[in-house]
Amino acid sequence: MALTIPRRLPRRPTKQVIPTKRRTALALIGGTALTPLMTPGPASAATARAYAQHATLTELGPSDIAELEAAVDGLGTLYSSQPPHELWPTAARMRHRVFTFQHERRHTLREARELARHAGMLSVILAWVTHDLGEGDLVQAYCDDAWAQGEQADLPEVGAWAEDVRSTHALYDSRPLDALLAATRGLAVAPRDGNAAVRLSAQVARAHARLGNHHEFERAAVRARDYQAQLPLHGTGLFGVDAVRITSYDASSYGWLSHANRARAAAEEAIGHYRSFPRPLQAQERLALGEAYTVSGYVLVHEAGDAFTIKQLCRRAYPLMELLGLRRVRLYDARSSCFTFLANNGVPDHILARWAGHTNIKTTKRWYVKPDVEDLREAATTWDGLHGVAEEGQA
Incomplete structure (x- = not known):
């Protein structure tokens, strides 16, 4: 028996939906939390006002953010005039203060970004301080933290400043390739024509010089010198830039590239600028x-x-x-080299002791006058006069 399939399925009987009943059903499904939203009138306006009030609730005082701003500026200014072991306690204390604000105090979303920005910049300062103290692991840790805080603040420039530290540290640590990679990463996120971009452009150039990449150095140096023409001769603060810094970078870079004359010219120019500073x-x-x-x-x-x-x-x-x-080199070792040079060039013992600040010349000779390889080579040549020089062909 064949089945007959209707062309259209019969429609289900429609049921009239009353809007007020639908709203009531949704309120029941969502619970009492949705009731104010579904009920027009004074309750809805009160809820909206409550949302706005909740967004601005904070436990931070009006001076807390300003204090952090002043701390970053003050530490940046004092960096070049105070030793790192004196800067460390203040910078570390302020960094932990920000951590406390972030995790133990209620704050707004806007304040969260401000706290992350200051936390990142304080970590950059701590990275510089630990670099000066020779704490390589801490340098990397604080640079990583600065990156993370900059991302939370939506300010890539904080990460750029961290890479400036990382590049310098790697260069002093005889890791020029790591220095180049760090400077390149920082330059990629630094605001165009900002102080961080200027510093990192110069970092890229001298990293190439340290690697012996002549052509890459010249290309990178052109960009740094373009900035140089627009900079003040002397800058101030940890995050400042100046024309003399780029000239001094050129001096060391040309030295690494074995361009002695150009290195000397750049060094003399930089020293002249430094001496002219009032x-x-x-x-x-x-x-x-x-x-x-x-x-x-x-x-x-x-x-x-x-x-x-x-x-x-x-x-x-x-x-x-x-x-x-x-x-x-350490200044202590440089001091020894200076006294050895003076002694080898005939400066009397009592003058050496006076220069060293010693009352006994034996102290000066015992600890500071040390023969180097060239001195020993001259002694070996003297021995030739005692036993004679073997003629060619003799065993």
Whole structure:
């Protein structure tokens, strides 16, 4: 028996839906939480106002964010004048303060971005400080944290500054390829024509120079010099840029590339700019401060007359070594090299002791005057006069 399939299926009987009943059903399904939204009138407006109020609830005081801003600016300014072991406690304490705000205080979404920005910049400062202290693992850790905080703040520039530190650290650690990779990563996210972009452009150039890539260095250096024409001669602060810095980078870069004449010219130009920077004389400082001036008897002193610490001297000596293309050594070792040079060139013992600040010349000779390879080679040549030089062909 054949089945007959109708062309159209019969429609189900329709049921009239009353809007008010549908709204009631949705409210029942969603629970009481949806009831205010589905009920027009004063309750709906109150809910909207509650949403707005909830978005602005915060436990942060009006001065908390401002304090962090001032801390980042202050530490950046003090970086070049205070030794790292003195900067460390303040920077570490402020970084932990931000962590407390982030995880233990209620804050708005806008404040969360501000906290992440300041956390990232404080980690950049801590990365520089740990670099100066020779703590390589901490440098990497703080750079990674700066990247993470910059992403949360939606500010890639924070990560760019972190790569500036990482590139410098790798270069001093004899890892020029890592320095190049770090500078390139930072340059990719740095705001165009900003301070971070200028610094990283110069970092890319000198990393290529350290690798011996002549053509790549020249190409990268062109970009850095384009920025140089628009920069002030002298900059201030950890995050500042200036024309002299790029010139000093050229000096060390040409030294690595074995272009002695160009390295010397760049070094002399940079040194000339540094010397032209106006600085008050000690006599003027002493006259201005009166009894507040400390007469320490030292030549290298602060504006108030206090002698520089070893860390402060290192902070000034290491850039000069880099500027002149010299191998970075401890100032203690450089001191020994200077006294050895003076002794080998006939400076009397009592003068050596006076220069060293020793009352006993034996101390100077025992700890600071050390023969090098060339001295030993001259001694070996002297031995030839004692036993004679074997003629060619003799065993």
